[in-house]
Amino acid sequence: MNNYLLVMLLTCLFSGCSTQERETGHSTEITTNVGEQLVLDNESEYAMWLKKMHRDSVEINNSGVYGSQTLKHLKTINDSVSYCIYEVNDFVCSCVYLEVFVAKKEVEKEQIGIGCDQDMANPDFYWMDYEILDDGFVKVTSTREFVADSLLTEEGVFPKETNFEDYIPQKETKSWFVKVDESGNVQKIDKI
Secondary structure: OHHHHHHHHHHHHHHHOOOEEEEEOOEEEEEOOOOOEEEEEOOOOOHHHHHHHHHHHHHHHHOOOOOEEEEEEEEEOOOOEEEEEEEEEOOOEEEEEEEEEEOOEEEEEEEEEEEEOOOOOOOEEEEEEEEEOOOOOEEEEEEEEEOOHHHOOOOOOOOOOOOHHHOOOEEEEEEEEEEEOOOOOEEEEOOO
């Protein structure tokens, strides 16, 4: 009976974290692990990259359910420059990347988001979010919450039997903007 439950659990886990791909004529239909469906012309500049991403996702998921990749955004700048935003989740951290392609080859990758499970024994907690703006910019915001050094021991840790939740943390936030130009360069700008 225990083997049956283990097989059922593994089946549910594998089917819940996969990306499905179906080729129909001249298009590729991809359903990501969050149910988002993308239908692209096989001749498009994204088709090969999406197939590569799909293979990587299946490899990751089938090697013990260690994580997943999810395509979040696709954008064509011109005939040769495009970029995508995708998320890699390993169930502890979720990282978001902006990846730039020139002539269908990756030329640059920039991390624009991260969120990890918080370690309550650590006096610092950091995360980064992004927002896609209408004018082609991506707003990136990094946030750091921390407990003041004056409340920590000389070693920089919490006093015994206390943790992050026992304090009112200070907060620092910084935002900047990212835009991919027509040559495929990632521009970082403080204000728009």
